[in-house]
Amino acid sequence: MSGDGFRSRRRSAARIASLGFGVVAGLGATPCQADKHPMSYLRGFGTKADLEMQLTWGVLIISVVVILIISALVIMGVLRRRVDVPLGLGGRIPVDRSKPGLSWIYIGVGISSAVLFGTLVWTMMTIAGVSRPPSVPSVDIRITAQQWWWQVQYLSDGPSRLITTANEIHIPVGQPVRFELISTDVIHSFWIPALSGKTDVIPGQTNVTWLEADKIGRYRGQCTEYCGAQHAHMALFAVAQSPAAFKSWWDHQLEPAPQTSSAGLKHGEQLVVYHCGACHSVRGTVAGGVVAPDLTHLMSRATIAAGTIPNNVAELSAWIADPQDIKPGNHMPNLYLSGPELSDVRKFLITLK
């Protein structure tokens, strides 16, 4: 489609522009730095982020230029015009207003106003450009933000294909995705800087936003509206995949937890149902709680506790043993499991791939 061609041309232009700007401003926006700065928005990876990024660089450069000009004017003015006669302790010193100086105001304010007006026009055009996606979104996702994690539900394929996961959003690359944002408690803000600016998640209202990734990858995001003790540990990730990989991921997520075979695993399952099931769900078992992350495919996710720690066997054990130590104040209580119990719980959980 010609629209796609247009978009990709615009994106590469933006990339070149951002590279150039990076050199100019000395801030760097080269691709290799994206990994060093996972939360940077000086470089965009999608239609919406690109438009926002271009405008960001635009006003940033205007701002830097203004600062340089004004600083130079002040410093030059002081150095060129100063008189090294100390002032202080009285005495009458000449006063002179032979130069009116008003033209400084006329010219300075005139130029400033023109730049401001130009920015205003660019702003309005960008708002119009990002206010809705270029095509009908292919995927509908409901994000339910809560202290201090993100529930992710895929709505678009009808009830039979509804899945619920947490903190990790898989999206197909090159397609706009629509998000419905709701909160069950306080205000949060949904933000994946490389893909889109923020949209607040406010209890009592449903905000809608969209984004589109144009490159396969893993993009970090984080809650940016202060929401309480663990606001610092409320990250999320968008995983942009090829449409085929995305579909197989979705298919896999629809499957329930595997049947437990050994006695140890069965015991682990019982413990999980007993200790965790009031809050967490594991589809395929009796655990059906809805106030905490769905664990059916726990091990398919790369982090635990909304990006707080990596998801591996050691960290998982530490988390279950003492979640309050790792994320003080979070809503998962310490369970006081014995060593053998912890071991069985862990054995069961790591089968949830």
Add this chain to the structure above:
Amino acid sequence: MKVQLQRVPEIGTVAEAAQLNLDAIWRTEPGIGGWLSTVDHKEIGLRYIVTAFAFLLAGGVEALLMRLQLSRPDVALFTPEQYDQLFSMHGVTMIFLYAMPVLSGFSNYLWPLIFGSRDMAYPRLNALSYWIYLAAGLFIYVGFAMGAGPNDGWFNYVPYASRTYNPGSGMDFYSLGMIFLGISTTVGAVNFVVTFLRTRAPGMSINRVPIFAWGTLTASAANVMVVPAVSLAFFLLWMDRQFNTHFFDVGQGGQPLLWQHLFWIFAHPWVYAIVLPAMGMVSEGLPTFCRRPLVGYTPVALSTVATMLIGFGVWVHHMFATGLPTVSLSLFSGVSIIIAVPSAVAVFAWIATIWTGRPRVTVPFLFFASTIVLFVIGGVSGFMCAVVPVDWQLTDTYFIVAHIHYVLIGINLFPVIGGIYYWFPKMTGRMLSERLGAWNFWVMFCGFNLAFFPMHLTGLWGMPRRIYTYPPGMGWTMLNLTTTLGAFVLALGILLLLLNIAISLRDGAIAGANPWDAATLEWSTTSPPPSYNFPVIPIIASRLPLWEDRLNDTASRSSLNEGYILAHGRETMAIRAVDALPDMILKMPQDSYAPFVLALGMTGGFAGLLTHRWWLAIIGGLIIFGALTAWLWPEVELGEQAEAKRG
């Protein structure tokens, strides 16, 4: 002595006035009684400044503690709750208990002096405003000291501030403390507006008012209008928390965004209110050191007012990410961009003043001139935030933290310290050391920029604000370490200021009436000024009375040595607001305990409301009633009541 309600005021010379014992009429009695009852604007102004600086130091220590926690990734010096209270108290302290009160202090001290008057229009109200400010500040700090400080940031969004998510009394201390403080701000603002309109020296028509006064006038007029919004918001929150009303309760149809609108309708104008008077100081100081009148007095005065007027219409730029309709975002974005125009007027007026003058580089000049640069840095980052799609990225990151600190330190703290260097000789009779002052300036300037300039990049690289810690690998580590170092250098600069003040109070050079050879009226009286400010009320003929001979703009001259004597008790001259023709003699009140007692009663009342000890609230109410009765009781000396006929 019989009170004459109708008389023609005598005109006399300073020498004649010296024969009368004006000091006996105006001075405050020494001792604790005088200390509690004084209504002298100079005393109250100094108290405001000293108290605000004490809060500045407290807020600064809070900031340094936070910077320790953020100096490296995953530091656990404080628990999340402790950190949250620290950043909340830091914001509350700096914005509400330092930035505005310190400017009120300067205005209180300086206004009657720059206006050629003997006191503010309502001296007792002035004392009340100070006592309430002190009490409200302590009220909030008592909560913090007991571990019940606010923990939701200075803008305190609901529903996190509601009782469900925030049990405990921290929010109640904050809510009632803010309502309490709002009374102080409001009565102070009313006093400034009336003082500006009515008690300037005769002849100081509206186009001859010193430019500093325009800043405070504009800020005060704004405060009168917007403080009710925030007082209401905090009252509704307190009702929700204590009496289960549902203003912000989502489950019952309440609206979290209602809080944000009420808060920002207040808080955005407030941000201008805490910089406009400081910009006025720069406009006052630069001409003195550049040896020429300010370029563009009229455009600068008008742009001050314009900033405030436009400033009423930009509050939604704090809410660009809340999901408001695109049309409303576009409108508020436009207005927020346009508000840069009046700011540009001030900036270019200052630059023109330097370029067309002959600057003498003194310490106050350094502070004032550096303000221009810091103002522009804080200004352009604000302009970036006005651009909606950019703000969606910038908002709630450290970019905003950098922006607000360039605004508040750059356009409040720097001019205020410049103002201290500039007016300290007037206030104390002694000069501050220029040598130590230069160290003070450069350490502060370097520390400040080291701390906050890299913070822009911290924000652009995506660090959210208000997080108590951060993981490694985000690219934020070195930047945060730099900021922490810079913060400590900045703190060292503040210590140098305190050191300079301590040394100079004892050993500073004697200043004389007009050490800077400045142009405005405060420099025509002795340093420090006598209790009555001026032996005679001067009659003004130009904008810069002390430079008239040298500028030689007009044939007429201000009369500083001969003017209205006004010595039938405490009196000053009231004028007509615009043309400044003498209108009436104002009878001014004596020192009074009523303001102090009234503030005490209010403190008791608020403490009663806080703790649900209704008997205490009632006692507080009775004290308030008693103090008001004493205050308002008609007095013969003030012409409020005729003398009783005998026989």
